[in-house]
Amino acid sequence: MSSPFRRLDESDARCIEIQVDGRSVRAREGESVAAALLAAGLRDFRTTPISGAPRAPYCMMGVCFECLVEINGVPNRQSCRIPVEKGMQIRRQHGTGQDYR
Template structure:
């Protein structure tokens, strides 16, 4: 077995993060680190999509990563159309896959 430590983003910058906490995606618990955006926490868990488009229902996730493209919209704690790449993850955040414009469950 190789003695070389695996290269990771955290190893590259010698990160010693504060303890992880839990968020959820569609009820599934996932870990998040303090300061990570929701999108970053989802990427870290191998999740790349958390929205389905209005027209053809295709999956989407973070694309531009800086808040310009709005592809990463998610429903967070019941509020739709939140940019997951900008919003910091907080303990207990419930992310739900956003279907279309995100208002389907609100009877509006």
């Protein structure tokens, strides 16, 4: 999947595999979940509870809560504040975190 986001440093950093919505995604060790998802071409991370409008990271520092995802079975995690880990299971979140895509 092509992404308008790219990493500033394209060096050979150590890569790991994470699972996003059931598919394998390569991420760089030490980067945030949000950065890994954006680099993989994902544009929407969650939907709003009322209208179902798609939302994406905005501040990338934990203030706005637009980047909420389910990580390893726990909903409402701020993806911009959590570093990726090998084998991490991530699901984009629908609404309040009770119903998923």
